[in-house]
Amino acid sequence: MVFPQGLLHFQANAGGKPATAIASLSSPNPGLQITAFALFGNNLTSALVEKTTFLDDAQVKKLKAILDMKMLQILFLLFILLSSTNALVQDFCVANLKGPDGPAGYPCKTEAKVTVDDFVFSGLAKAGNTSNIIKAAVTPAFVAQFPGVNGLGLSLARLDLAPGGVIPLHTHPGASEVLVANSVYVKTVHKGDIMVFPQGLLHFQANAGGKPATAIASLSSPNPGLQITAFALFGNNLTSALVEKTTFLDDAQVKKLKAILGGTG
Template identity: 60%
Template structure:
């Protein structure tokens, strides 16, 4: 009986391995003219690719930090850098003016690792147990932010700060909590009930961030 069970298990495992998809190609440069699917973009024909298809040159310029939050993010995700499609990696540049902030946000589909290139940045995240992990980062410091957890970056220095963020997904996703609440048309009474903020404070924040409702 035991021998039969072992033989059956071996057959099941062999069938399972046989059914696993093999890596049929080295890369899948995104065809942005096609629709995005749950598994990413369809691939461009390899015959249409050149060396330039695997190079992105959009991170050399500073982002525009003349806005309400004093910060800018320049992404190199699949939509901007088609070569990362399907590879499980991407990168973005962060520019922060003095006192600039990347507000509390999450990346639902990717872990993040942040490298500070210029300035002083206070960064942190909140675990699902509501424990805060915060650190003041200097040039050369690196901090990781696990997927799906609220986190932030603040320029606490006197000059502009620059950092590069790498992600474990070509489409890490982004939801900024203050913008979701106060730059949307979510009714004010819902925000007041769910955040315990006063009506006047909700209206002030909606006016500041451009929300309605």
């Protein structure tokens, strides 16, 4: 689910077991302001708070007593200091995928046509099909699949890797990436570890373990792009001789890779 910048929101566990979630934010310093602390963990008079919240005097004083502890005041001040000063021109811009995709993203749906479903994407709950040549699958939650992220500067993707699976060397021309390992996929990276790939940096993921692995990738654009290096080098119509010069591979190897990846020449 996506929450546009500045929108009040909360999370609650309505089940009987502990719950865990990963949150991806569109800033390295997003700030945090808890509404209850801001309203009641302060030195404003109860009368003033009553006017701004429409609560009665007894309720305001009760909440002030609960939240007016020294530690909460310190936390509140910290939240204020960390709060981002950036503001969106508008609260959200759900993508109208029928319109053109420009540098600023897709045009906005009219507000009358926006529904709560535009802000919810369930596609990452299901494992991708890893029965393929790379033994891996990527399930994107980019703007084309998740119109609610349009203009918000973020997107997500799920990576599923069977044992021995690999996401080939690739780049995202339009975004940086943060990868959260949900399962161990190499010996030195463990469940819950996070790794960052700056925008445009070549990178890959491989499952070196004996069990399927899953990871969630967060990207700094709703439309980050994807260029798989092997396809770019060998899945094209450039002559083998030219590819050999740029890759330092021999003729037989280049032609073999072109045949596998659909290239000609």
